[in-house]
Amino acid sequence: MVEREKIIDGYKKGIVALQGLLAHGRGEAFDYLIGEKTQVFAEVAIEAAAALLLISKKPVVSVNGNTAALVPEHLVALSKELGAPLEVNLFYRTREREVAIYNWLRKHGATMILGVYDERVELAGLESKRRIVSKKGIYVADTVFVPLEDGDRTEALRRAGKNVITVDLNPLSRTARTANITIVDNITRALPLLVSKVSRLRSLDSITLRKIIENYDNEKVLGMALEFISKRLEHLASKGVTITF
Numbered sequence: 001m002v003e004r005e006k007i008i009d010g011y012k013k014g015i016v017a018l019q020g021l022l023a024h025g026r027g028e029a030f031d032y033l034i035g036e037k038t039q040v041f042a043e044v045a046i047e048a049a050a051a052l053l054l055i056s057k058k059p060v061v062s063v064n065g066n067t068a069a070l071v072p073e074h075l076v077a078l079s080k081e082l083g084a085p086l087e088v089n090l091f092y093r094t095r096e097r098e099v100a101i102y103n104w105l106r107k108h109g110a111t112m113i114l115g116v117y118d119e120r121v122e123l124a125g126l127e128s129k130r131r132i133v134s135k136k137g138i139y140v141a142d143t144v145f146v147p148l149e150d151g152d153r154t155e156a157l158r159r160a161g162k163n164v165i166t167v168d169l170n171p172l173s174r175t176a177r178t179a180n181i182t183i184v185d186n187i188t189r190a191l192p193l194l195v196s197k198v199s200r201l202r203s204l205d206s207i208t209l210r211k212i213i214e215n216y217d218n219e220k221v222l223g224m225a226l227e228f229i230s231k232r233l234e235h236l237a238s239k240g241v242t243i244t245f
């Protein structure tokens with residue numbers, strides 16, 4: 001099934017929110033601008049993300065409707081590879097959607113799913129429903145992997161002292177600029193690559209893993225993504241393609 005169909009199917013199943021359809025459309029536009037391929041700026045970020053997840057004591061993989069619909073099997077693989085829980089963490093939270101995502105993840109083999117049936121607490125610095133997190137998950141996590149996240153929540157996680165790794169096709173989004181590590185790539189390509197990177201880096205000692213993280217510069221990586229996009233726009237313009245936003 002192609003991505004767009006997966007998102008529509010997820011919407012019909014009550015997994016994806018209406019707003020998730022719009023977010024997907026924004027993602028498609030940016031994917032076109034990065035050539036619909038994993039570029040070097042994403043590869044560098046994936047390596048740093050794998051290293052950070054491996055040295056973290058309590059990593060958590062946050063799951064929203066779009067990621068659940070697009071890459072359920074890879075979310076489960078990452079959770080198993082890291083021995084880290086998945087946490088259902090929704091921007092547009094309803095009980096029905098939480099349960100639908102929980103069941104969907106279970107169907108794909110997930111065994112550690114927080115945020116639905118376990119105890120939840122409030123993370124400071126966010127309004128109402130958006131601050132609810134699992135007491136055993138994001139609340140106590142040192143590193144949170146939050147693909148396709150919104151800027152307010154990413155900022156709240158950083159303020160709470162968490163390391164934040166995201167996947168966001170828009171290098172200009174607040175999330176992309178706030179996270180410690182931003183993988184500018186489509187989640188459908190980035191997640192399988194991250195899972196295999198974690199598996200390959202697992203044999204490295206913690207000093208080597210820390211070196212990878214120390215040498216990583218998120219601003220530089222975002223700059224590379226922007227430069228790539230602006231060159232691509234110039235190239236398209238030189239071929240007579242007009243792009244309007």
Ligand code: ATP
Pocket residue numbers: 023024025026027028030070148149150151152167168169170172173174175176185186187188
């Ligand atoms: P922010 O609040 O961070 O400034 P935003 O208002 O766009 O960003 P959301 O709609 O919550 O917030 O974020 C969704 C982000 O996910 C968008 O930047 C979109 O480009 C990106 N996105 C959508 N689909 C994908 C995908 N398949 N892979 C990676 N990123 C995606």
